[in-house]
Amino acid sequence: MAQKLIAPSMLAADFGNLQRDVEMVNNSEADWFHIDVMDGHFVPNISYGFPVIAAMKKYATKPFDVHLMIEKPERYIEEFAKVGANIITVHYESTVHLHRTLRQIKDAGCKAGIVLNLTTPLCVLEDILPECYMVLLMSINPGFGGQKFEDITYKRVKKLRAMINAQGLDTKIEIDGGVTDKNIKQLVEAGADVFVAGSHVFKNDNQTETIKRLKALANS
Ligand code: DX5
Ligand code: ZN
Numbered sequence: 001m002a003q004k005l006i007a008p009s010m011l012a013a014d015f016g017n018l019q020r021d022v023e024m025v026n027n028s029e030a031d032w033f034h035i036d037v038m039d040g041h042f043v044p045n046i047s048y049g050f051p052v053i054a055a056m057k058k059y060a061t062k063p064f065d066v067h068l069m070i071e072k073p074e075r076y077i078e079e080f081a082k083v084g085a086n087i088i089t090v091h092y093e094s095t096v097h098l099h100r101t102l103r104q105i106k107d108a109g110c111k112a113g114i115v116l117n118l119t120t121p122l123c124v125l126e127d128i129l130p131e132c133y134m135v136l137l138m139s140i141n142p143g144f145g146g147q148k149f150e151d152i153t154y155k156r157v158k159k160l161r162a163m164i165n166a167q168g169l170d171t172k173i174e175i176d177g178g179v180t181d182k183n184i185k186q187l188v189e190a191g192a193d194v195f196v197a198g199s200h201v202f203k204n205d206n207q208t209e210t211i212k213r214l215k216a217l218a219n220s
Helices: 015-026 050-059 077-082 098-107 152-166 184-190 207-218
Strands: 005-008 033-038 064-069 087-091 111-116 134-138 172-176 194-197
Touching: 005 033, 005 207, 015 050, 015 207, 033 050, 050 064, 050 077, 064 194, 077 087, 077 098, 087 098, 087 134, 098 111, 111 172, 134 152, 152 172, 152 184, 184 207, 194 207
Parallel strands: 005 194, 033 064, 064 087, 087 111, 111 134, 134 172, 172 194
Antiparallel strands: none
16 A cells, blocks of 8 residues: 655744754655645635745755645646645635646646545545545645544545545545544545644644654554
């Protein structure tokens, strides 16, 4: 089975010590950096944008998984690619021409994925799945770190894995929100591949150890 991946969310990092926290991730068993971009419209919060991502990229040695929580993301794809995005995921709920937006991400040289909010029906993915490197299922309402994982996610992961298998694809399933050492194993069993973890990693005294533990649990 392919390795299960851990993507620490830099939203929970200490912004006053961003270089230090980027280097912590570099030197850990994490696989990707998860970069949350919020515009204050699509979600009721504003995070960071191009200059901060470019600054992190200067020190980072692992891929950038950029999660766009912004209205009409098609306006900014090329710019996110330019500042270092490797994977770009856009919300189904944020763009009218989803197919065109995914093509735009690939044309910019990135891997493309779709994000679904907590209860957006999975059937909307049916025809677009072959275009997706990854599908991100939100396991909280997007906008803030530190929220409680919603149990509805388990059955959604199982259902999505069955949809992916039925089409003979190997699309990755990423889970974002409230991931901890308490639920990661059950999410793997349901069929998930990539795990975003923000507060569980950064609000912990030993961050490197926490990442190591998540990685071991996911791959055990
Ligand atoms: C929330 C973001 C998440 C967030 C996860 O909208 O998409 O990536 O940082 O944070 P935790 O792991 O604390 O739930
Ligand atoms: Zn995210």
